[in-house]
Every structure is written in C-alpha cells, then in structure tokens.
Amino acid sequence: MTAWLLFVFVLCQTAALLAGGEPVVTYMGDPSTSLTVNWQVLGAKPEEARVYYDSAEHHGKLGDYTSQAAGEISQIPGLDDRWLCRVTLENLTPGSVCYLVAGSPGSGFSKEIKVRTISADDSPLRFVTGGDMGTSDLTRQLLAQSARLSPDFAVVGGDIAYADGKLEKVGAWDIWLRYYTREMITPDGFTIPLVLAIGNHEVTGGFGKSKSEARFFFGFFGQDPERSYFSRRFGRNLALLILDTGHVASHQEQVGWIERQLADFQNAKYKVAIYHVPLYPSHRNFDGKYSKLGREQWAPLFDKYALTVAFENHDHTFKRTQRIKNGAVAEDGTLYLGDGCWGKGGRAVPTELPWYLRVASSTEHFWVADLGPEKAVYRAVDVQGRVFDVYPESEPGAVEAREVLAQMASFHFLPDGALKAEAFKEVGEEWSGGETTLTYRNIFDRSAVFSVGVGGEDESPIRMSNEAGDRVRLEPGEEAVR
Numbered sequence: 001m002t003a004w005l006l007f008v009f010v011l012c013q014t015a016a017l018l019a020g021g022e023p024v025v026t027y028m029g030d031p032s033t034s035l036t037v038n039w040q041v042l043g044a045k046p047e048e049a050r051v052y053y054d055s056a057e058h059h060g061k062l063g064d065y066t067s068q069a070a071g072e073i074s075q076i077p078g079l080d081d082r083w084l085c086r087v088t089l090e091n092l093t094p095g096s097v098c099y100l101v102a103g104s105p106g107s108g109f110s111k112e113i114k115v116r117t118i119s120a121d122d123s124p125l126r127f128v129t130g131g132d133m134g135t136s137d138l139t140r141q142l143l144a145q146s147a148r149l150s151p152d153f154a155v156v157g158g159d160i161a162y163a164d165g166k167l168e169k170v171g172a173w174d175i176w177l178r179y180y181t182r183e184m185i186t187p188d189g190f191t192i193p194l195v196l197a198i199g200n201h202e203v204t205g206g207f208g209k210s211k212s213e214a215r216f217f218f219g220f221f222g223q224d225p226e227r228s229y230f231s232r233r234f235g236r237n238l239a240l241l242i243l244d245t246g247h248v249a250s251h252q253e254q255v256g257w258i259e260r261q262l263a264d265f266q267n268a269k270y271k272v273a274i275y276h277v278p279l280y281p282s283h284r285n286f287d288g289k290y291s292k293l294g295r296e297q298w299a300p301l302f303d304k305y306a307l308t309v310a311f312e313n314h315d316h317t318f319k320r321t322q323r324i325k326n327g328a329v330a331e332d333g334t335l336y337l338g339d340g341c342w343g344k345g346g347r348a349v350p351t352e353l354p355w356y357l358r359v360a361s362s363t364e365h366f367w368v369a370d371l372g373p374e375k376a377v378y379r380a381v382d383v384q385g386r387v388f389d390v391y392p393e394s395e396p397g398a399v400e401a402r403e404v405l406a407q408m409a410s411f412h413f414l415p416d417g418a419l420k421a422e423a424f425k426e427v428g429e430e431w432s433g434g435e436t437t438l439t440y441r442n443i444f445d446r447s448a449v450f451s452v453g454v455g456g457e458d459e460s461p462i463r464m465s466n467e468a469g470d471r472v473r474l475e476p477g478e479e480a481v482r
Contacts, residue, residue, distance in 0.1 A: 021181030022110050023102045025193040028222045031118040031153070031234055032094035035193065036222035037071075037102050039110065041083045046104040049073050049085035053100035055093075060101050060112045076219045078167045086222045095119035097190075113191045118152060122236040122269075122373045126150070129274060130342030130366035131157030131199060131313030135175040138364060138383060139343030143183035145385045146366050150186040155240070157313035157340060158199020158247075158276030165204035165213050173216055195242060196221055198228045199276040199313065203247045207290070214248055229254055231261050238272065238371055239265035243298070245277035245314075251293040258298065262305035270308045270371050273298075278312035282319035282339045282360045283347045295327070302334050308376065311367065313340025316347040318380055319360040320389060329355070335391065337378060342366045348411040351444075359389060361410040382408070439481050442474035 023039040037051050049071045058064035071087030085102070092098060097116050103109030118125070128146040133139045133156065146154065161176035163169035184192040196217070200206035204213040211218060214228065224230040228244040241261055243254060265271055279294040280286075302310065303325045312319075317339045325333030336356075346362030353360060363382055370377045379401070380389035388405040390398035442448050472480050 021178040022113060022191075023100075024177065024181060024221065025113075025115050025191055026222050027153075027193060027195065027232055028088050028224075029090065031193070031232055032120040033092050033117065034088055034090045035092065035098060035115060035117065036086060036088045037100065038220060038222050039085050039102050040220070041085060041104075041107050042081060043107070045083050046073060046085065046107040048104045049087055049102075050104055051087040051089060051100050051102045052109075053089060053098050055096060055098065057099045057112060057114065060109060062101070062109070065099075065101075074219070076167075076215050079170060084219055088222065092117050094121075095123065114189060115191045115193060116152070118234050120235055124370065124372040125152055125234055125238055126368065126370050127153050127155060128366050128368050129155040129157060129311050130340065131197070131276060131338075132159040132316050132340035133176065133343035134159075134162045135172050135179070136343055138345070139176070140179045140183055141383050142342055142364065142366055143179055145381060145383060146368075147184045147186055147192060148385065149368050149381070150188070150190070151192055151368065153193040153195060153234075154184060155195040155242075155274050155311070156197065156342070157274050157311055158197045158245075159201040159313065159340065159344075160196060160199070161216070162201045163216055164201055164206075165209075165215055165217075167215075170216070173220065177220075194221070195232065195240070195274075196223065197242045197274050197276060197313075198244050198247050200247055207246050208250070209248060211248055229257070231265075233265070233268070237269040237373065239268035239270070241271075241273040243273055243275035245275050245294060246290050247276070251290075251297045255297050255301070258301050259305075262301060262307070266305065269373075270376055271305065272309050272311070272369075273302070273307055274311045275313070276340070277314045278319075278336065278338050279310070280312070280319075280321050280324065280336045280356045281315050282317045282349050282357060283315035286354065299324075299327070306332070307334045309335045309337060309369075309378070312336055312338035315339035316341050316344045316362075317349050317360060318346070318363045318365050318389070319349070320358050320378075320380075320391060321356050322358050324356055335378075337367055337380075337391075346411060348413050351412040351414070359405070361405060361408060362412075363388065363405070363408055363410065439479060440472050440474060441479045442476055445476055447473060447475050 023037045026036045028036040052062050052065035052068045054065040069087050069089055074084045094117055097114055099112055099114045101109045101112050128151045161172040163172040198217050202214050202217040203209045228248040231241050233239055277290040279291055281291050318341055319339045321336040322329040323333035323335050341364045346364055349360040365380045365382050368379050377395050378391045379387045381387055386404050387401050390401045474480055
C-alpha cells in the first residue's frame with residue numbers, strides 16, 4: 001500500500017508541475033552565450049524559479065549539475081491558477097550542448113532536456129519558419145516534420161495558438177505548447193529553441209492594440225519584455241529582425257528602429273526579417289491596409305540596406321516572389337517567402353499570378369533556411385516531408401521540387417468565364433442564400449474539379465480545386481450545370 005501511494009504522489013507532482021508540456025527555450029540575449037528557459041506551474045505559487053544545468057547529462061539528479069540559476073515568477077492578471085517562471089542562463093560557451101532541468105523543490109522539476117547554443121563564427125545555420133498554426137493535428141504533424149530536419153532554432157511568424165489574447169482561450173496555448181515541446185525534438189534529442197513574432201490572433205482586437213491585450217505573447221515567452229519587435233544576431237552571418245505588422249506597434253513606430261538595426265547589421269551576410277502581414281500577399285488584396293503600410297514604410301528600408309529575405313505570413317498559402325526592389329522585379333532585390341500555412345488549411349491563390357509572384361499554391365507547409373558561409377538555400381516542405389520548392393532554382397533538387405508541386409492539389413480564385421451563377425450579378429459578389437443554378441466551364445488546359453465553399457470576409461466564396469474527389473470534374477472546354 002505504501003509503494004502504491006508513493007507512486008500516485010509522484011504522478012500528481014509531475015502532472016501539476018507544467019502546463020502545456022516541458023520548458024520552452026527562447027532568447028533574451030545573445031543566442032551564442034545565453035538561453036532563456038520558460039515554463040508554467042499550475043496551483044500554488046512555487047517558492048522559486050530555478051534551473052540546474054551542465055555540459056554533461058545527469059538525468060535530473062540535481063546535486064550532480066555544476067551550475068544553477070534563479071529567475072523571476074509572474075502571473076497574467078486573471079489567471080490565478082498558474083505561475084509563469086523564467087530563468088536566463090548566461091556566459092554559456094558558443095556552439096555547446098547544455099543539459100538542464102527547470103522547476104523548484106516544492107513543485108518539482110521537469111525532465112532533463114538538452115539544447116545547443118549557436119556558434120559565434122560563420123558555421124552553417126539552419127532554421128525553420130512559418131506562421132498561422134493553431135492546434136489542429138496538422139500543426140502537430142508539421143512540427144514533427146520540422147524537427148526531423150534538425151534545425152538550430154525555429155521562428156513562428158505570428159498567429160500561433162489562435163487564442164486572441166483572451167483569458168478563456170488559454171487552453172489553446174496549453175495545447176500548442178504541448179505540441180511544440182513534444183514534437184520539436186531533433187532526431188538526436190535536442191530541444192529546438194523558439195523565436196516568435198506577433199500576429200493578429202495574439203491580440204484581443206487584432207490590430208492597433210496595447211501590450212496588455214497581447215497578454216500571452218508577452219507573458220509566456222522571454223524575448224523582449226517591453227516591445228513586440230526586436231532583433232537577434234545568430235553567429236557571424238545572420239541578423240534577424242522580428243517585426244510587428246501593426247498589432248501592438250505601428251509600422252511607423254518601427255521605421256527609425258529598423259533603419260538603425262539594418263545599418264548596424266550591414267556586415268552580416270544575411271539580413272532577414274520575419275513578420276506577420278505580407279507586403280506582397282498571395283491571397284488577400286494587394287492594396288489591403290497593412291500590406292500597403294508595409295510597402296510604403298518598410299520596403300524602402302529593405303531596399304536601401306539590401307534585406308536578403310523576408311518571411312511573411314497571414315494569408316494561409318504558400319508563395320515565393322520574384323526578387324523585388326523599388327516596387328519592381330530586380331536581380332538584386334529582396335526575396336519574399338510565405339505565406340503562413342504551418343497548420344491552418346490552405347486558402348485560394350490567383351489562377352494567373354500577379355507580377356510579383358513567382359509561384360503560389362494553397363499547400364500547408366513550412367520553410368527551412370540553410371545559411372552557409374558561401375550561399376543560402378530555401379526549401380518549402382509539406383506535411384509529408386516532401387520538398388516542393390527550392391530557391392535558388394539552380395540548386396540540386398529544384399527541378400524535382402517543381403514536379404512535386406505540379407502534382408499537388410491547390411485552390412484558386414476562379415477567373416472570368418469559369419462560372420456563371422443566377423444568384424450573382426458577377427462572380428465574387430456575396431450570396432444571400434436560397435437556391436441557384438451554377439454553370440461551370442473549364443477554361444483551363446487541364447482537367448479541373450470545381451466546388452462551392454463558404455468563405456470568410458477576406459476569402460472568395462467560390463473556389464476551384466485540381467484535386468479529385470470534389471464536386472464536379474471537367475475536362476478542358478467541358479461545361480456542367482448544377
């Protein structure tokens with residue numbers, strides 16, 4: 001009986017220790033010499049927030065670790081049942097392995113995790129990125145595929161757990177954190193550190209709000225405690241800017257800061273920006289308010305300081321632009337990759353691509369960036385682990401990737417002449433309901449499947465898919481009435 005009671009007690013201690021999984025590692029300082037460990041405790045306030053760590057593994061035996069550090073404990077107002085703990089480890093060795101456990105004597109400690117600091121030299125770097133995740137099983141699967149590639153760190157470009165900053169939705173964060181901490185482990189057992197940008201679904205109200213209305217974004221993660229935008233230097237070659245597309249900080253507020261950062265980072269081989277709303281959208285309107293603000297206020301700085309690549313999100317699509325400078329295609333311009341489909345289902349893209357898009361589809365995916373001392377290569381990877389886009393297009397595997405993409409299902413906005421409907425004066429108007437007759441005509445040079453779906457305020461209610469199994473399959477030139 002005694003052994004049984006002891007066993008139950010240990011289980012309860014473990015269950016009560018952490019909400020949403022094991023600790024999450026972020027960066028509040030130099031990624032080569034520091035790591036920030038974040039975790040939550042449910043129930044009573046822990047007596048302290050402490051991390052034991054070492055360069056050798058000790059399987060959670062606290063007395064064997066050579067170093068320890070204490071940190072801060074805080075709460076999000078209105079969440080009285082959980083405590084946020086944060087400890088920053090400093091003066092670490094660049095490019096080294098750190099084994100650690102986090103917790104306190106009263107509430108217990110996490111299992112031992114291992115994490116690697118970033119090398120301070122020009123060693124190759126690999127990171128994965130995307131946005132618009134949520135808590136579906138697709139998100140979990142894409143995270144697992146990301147981890148299989150053994151990235152040095154990951155960057156989420158906003159719209160993370162879709163909790164909208166609302167206290168009653170905190171459970172969405174617990175699910176997302178559980179997915180991340182369980183799935184984002186490399187094949188050789190390393191926890192993958194995390195960098196996060198803010199999106200509209202981190203904020204109650206989406207745009208133009210205060211820091212207090214993005215309570216989870218600031219409360220759960222140690223990045224910059226005061227601002228929703230910041231920068232980090234990864235080794236000698238990568239300068240990373242994390243920006244806010246008008247959710248807590250306005251575009252204009254960040255202009256001077258961006259220019260100072262890019263001026264300071266001129267010696268970095270790769271200057272990268274990651275943010276939520278795209279300057280060059282692949283689903284939403286090109287002249288949407290926040291896309292237009294980005295092009296007006298940020299793009300001139302990207303051009304002036306030769307930003308290497310910008311990772312954009314928000315549209316729930318896949319896209320790669322042409323290289324763009326001064327609002328036109330240019331060989332020395334910035335590459336824009338996106339568009340936030342790391343868990344959320346894909347949306348429609350234009351059938352005929354606008355001038356700035358090189359390729360686009362509704363494929364759920366993430367990007368993996370390999371930055372070496374000589375070149376950078378960017379690959380888009382789907383939920384099955386297939387590479388379906390490679391840039392530069394001259395890189396090995398690029399031709400094969402294009403063939404994969406050509407076989408993938410994708411949703412498209414219907415062009416003129418592809419659909420007639422009695423309920424609409426023209427395709428694209430809202431339908432008030434009731435019965436109608438739809439006439440489909442395949443104007444494409446390949447077979448296509450047509451379907452009618454219900455769209456949101458920024459989605460087309462009519463979509464075309466080239467995936468078998470939808471409602472009406474037509475060969476080129478055929479018509480069907482439904």
